[in-house]
Amino acid sequence: MSGTLEVLSCGPSVTVQDMGRRGYLAQGLTQGGAADRLALHEGAALLGHPPTHAALEMVGTGGRFRATVALRIALTGAPMTATLDDTPLAWNASHTLPAGAVLKIGGARSGTYGYLHVGGGIATPCILGARSAHLSAGLGCALAAGDALPLGTDSGSITGLRLPVDDRFSGGTIRITPSVQTDQFDTATQERFCATPFHRDARANRMGVRMNHDTAPFMAADQLGILSDVIVAGDIQIAGDGVPFVLMCECQTTGGYPRIGTVLPCDLDRVAQAPAGAPLRFAFVTLAQARSIEARAIAERSALARTLTPLLRDPHSIRDLLSYQLVSGAISATADPFSTGEP
Amino acid sequence: MSQHDLPAGHGFPRIRRVGLAGLLVQFSDVMEDAANCAAIAFRAAVDAQNWPEVHETSTSLVSTFVSADLVATAPEALREKLHALLATQDWHTAALPAGRTLWEIPTLYGTDAAPQLEEAAQAAGLTPAQAIAELSEARVRVLTIGFAPGQPYTGQLPAHWDIPRQQALTKSVPAGALIVAIRQLIVFTNASPTGWRHVGQTAFRPFRPDTAVPIPLTPGDEISFPAVSAAEYARILASDTTGAGGAQSRVLT
Numbered sequence: 001m002s003g004t005l006e007v008l009s010c011g012p013s014v015t016v017q018d019m020g021r022r023g024y025l026a027q028g029l030t031q032g033g034a035a036d037r038l039a040l041h042e043g044a045a046l047l048g049h050p051p052t053h054a055a056l057e058m059v060g061t062g063g064r065f066r067a068t069v070a071l072r073i074a075l076t077g078a079p080m081t082a083t084l085d086d087t088p089l090a091w092n093a094s095h096t097l098p099a100g101a102v103l104k105i106g107g108a109r110s111g112t113y114g115y116l117h118v119g120g121g122i123a124t125p126c127i128l129g130a131r132s133a134h135l136s137a138g139l140g141c142a143l144a145a146g147d148a149l150p151l152g153t154d155s156g157s158i159t160g161l162r163l164p165v166d167d168r169f170s171g172g173t174i175r176i177t178p179s180v181q182t183d184q185f186d187t188a189t190q191e192r193f194c195a196t197p198f199h200r201d202a203r204a205n206r207m208g209v210r211m212n213h214d215t216a217p218f219m220a221a222d223q224l225g226i227l228s229d230v231i232v233a234g235d236i237q238i239a240g241d242g243v244p245f246v247l248m249c250e251c252q253t254t255g256g257y258p259r260i261g262t263v264l265p266c267d268l269d270r271v272a273q274a275p276a277g278a279p280l281r282f283a284f285v286t287l288a289q290a291r292s293i294e295a296r297a298i299a300e301r302s303a304l305a306r307t308l309t310p311l312l313r314d315p316h317s318i319r320d321l322l323s324y325q326l327v328s329g330a331i332s333a334t335a336d337p338f339s340t341g342e343p
Numbered sequence: 344m345s346q347h348d349l350p351a352g353h354g355f356p357r358i359r360r361v362g363l364a365g366l367l368v369q370f371s372d373v374m375e376d377a378a379n380c381a382a383i384a385f386r387a388a389v390d391a392q393n394w395p396e397v398h399e400t401s402t403s404l405v406s407t408f409v410s411a412d413l414v415a416t417a418p419e420a421l422r423e424k425l426h427a428l429l430a431t432q433d434w435h436t437a438a439l440p441a442g443r444t445l446w447e448i449p450t451l452y453g454t455d456a457a458p459q460l461e462e463a464a465q466a467a468g469l470t471p472a473q474a475i476a477e478l479s480e481a482r483v484r485v486l487t488i489g490f491a492p493g494q495p496y497t498g499q500l501p502a503h504w505d506i507p508r509q510q511a512l513t514k515s516v517p518a519g520a521l522i523v524a525i526r527q528l529i530v531f532t533n534a535s536p537t538g539w540r541h542v543g544q545t546a547f548r549p550f551r552p553d554t555a556v557p558i559p560l561t562p563g564d565e566i567s568f569p570a571v572s573a574a575e576y577a578r579i580l581a582s583d584t585t586g587a588g589g590a591q592s593r594v595l596t
Contacts, residue, residue, distance in 0.1 A: 022398055022399055022410075023399050024492070024558065025399055025400075025401035025408065025410065026386070026399070026400065026401035026402060026488065026561065026562060027488050027492065027493055027558040027560070027561065028488040028489045028490065028491060028492045028493055028494055028532075028550075028558070029492040029493075029558070127552060127557075128552070128557060137491065137492045137550075138491075138492070138532075138533065138550065138552065139492075139552055177362055177363065178360075179359075179360065179361055179362050180359045180360070180361055180367055227372060227373060227374060227403075227404060227405065228403060228404060228487075228489070229367065229369070229403045229404075229406055230361060230367060230401065230403050230406065230408040232361055232362055232364040232365075233364075234362055234364070235361075235362065252489060252490060252491075253401065253488075253489045254403050254487065254489040254490070261362075262361070262362030262363070262364070263362075264362075264363065265362075265363060287360070287418065290363060291363070291413065291414050291417075294363055294414045295414050295415075298414065
């Protein structure tokens with residue numbers, strides 16, 4: 001496809017995101033990628049393309065977009081108001097964007113990160129093996145009015161599908177596993193950590209999310225004596241003032257603050273999406289539980305296509321939907337089209 | 344809640360789990376040159392195994408991180424493989440991997456371009472001229488890379504360079520700044536505030552996202568920072584289009 005998606009206007013934090021890049025940790029660059037990984041899988045299920053395809057990540061608010069050719073799009077992540085030439089569009093659904101029509105995406109009704117997917121993916125050039133902007137590293141930049149985004153080849157044709165989505169946009173309980181320095185927090189501190197209601201601070205971004213609380217600071221046994229070591233997305237770092245930060249996909253590669261635990265990867269989307277002020281709690285699970293919870297989440301997201309339903313409740317228009325191949329080629333709604341895995 | 348799945352064990356090396364993201368092999372809990380070499384050598388050994396469950400590896404100052412899929416692979420199974428590999432030799436005396444690069448990065452010491460040379464020299468008990476001579480002749484190793492892409496933490500300098508960070512941060516030093524503290528030298532990737540002292544300025548850019556080799560340095564590489572005159576530095580700056588900053592490099596054999 002030779003068309004482009006034009007950015008007519010957009011919020012301050014709209015970037016191209018995919019699954020990020022592996023292979024550069026040793027040289028100081030973390031994986032980055034979409035803050036809400038599940039949203040990429042949902043967009044991929046709706047459009048019948050691989051979840052590694054790049055989409056637009058919109059923080060808090062979207063923008064106005066116009067395509068030079070007819071496009072299939074999907075909207076996932078934080079639900080935002082969306083209209084196509086002033087006709088409201090359903091979120092968590094796929095639609096056709098006719099050539100020249102204006103897609104308007106407004107503010108988030110809940111959550112933080114909304115996603116606009118296009119059939120075949122956004123096809124900006126890869127830098128270090130990925131299309132993701134990694135702003136904290138200085139890779140790529142936020143989109144601005146006047147940008148024209150190249151589009152990948154779309155092998156599909158179906159739109160008008162909806163995905164049922166559980167609410168992960170308003171905080172909740174976050175499951176964590178013990179990690180490198182959990183033992184440096186005494187049992188009473190760990191128990192208090194899990195009993196404490198937190199609220200997401202207004203300060204939160206793709207590097208980290210600060211967790212406010214009204215109780216005493218959380219301190220490790222040797223709070224300042226820790227040598228810098230590897231940190232990973234999901235680590236809950238206790239800064240010098242005793243306030244926890246959940247490290248996110250664009251965190252640095254090393255850090256010297258103690259970490260009380262690590263958020264399960266499948267719950268990190270919920271942390272990312274929690275809007276300012278949202279209530280959050282943390283709960284330790286055992287390693288065995290963590291592995292089985294994560295395995296179940298991976299299985300569920302690879303089977304997302306099975307949960308697609310027609311957007312229009314017209315049984316005559318899309319009868320026996322799931323028996324049809326949803327895109328040209330060998331992909332069907334009941335098979336796992338992504339069994340080749342993500343990078 | 345303790346980390347029951349992995350016995351703590353006494354001494355080093357020890358293996359810790361990093362969430363579901365991988366396992367960490369720690370060779371010390373303080374910065375020691377031998378432990379840094381061990382981490383770099385062990386990382387190369389893990390890479391050479393080509394284990395399918397391993398995504399990638401990295402090193403911090405004294406540890407090797409093995410990023411792996413701990414959902415599909417039991418952490419215990421990977422831990423046993425790492426233990427077996429650890430047992431094959433004393434990693435604290437292991438040879439550093441072959442194929443590392445030696446870099447010579449021309450550096451303008453002092454002047455308005457690097458205004459804290461005199462202060463740092465004094466903290467190290469040296470005259471400015473002695474400090475320039477020592478820093479020019481030192482051959483340091485990339486201990487680790489972090490804080491920003493490609494940004495090297497190098498060392499170790501002689502013991503009298505164990506100078507503390509400043510109490511107050513310098514508001515900003517430019518990209519390419521050579522800064523010193525705690526027996527280490529850093530070349531900054533980006534302009535940034537710092538508590539380390541700005542003793543030299545280079546035109547070397549540790550991160551060049553638009554070039555064929557975006558991140559030139561790797562942990563284990565060696566670097567010297569030979570002094571150049573202000574005129575020579577200006578010439579390098581004017582003619583450099585790549586971010587190499589006039590650096591020469593050769594592969595260590």
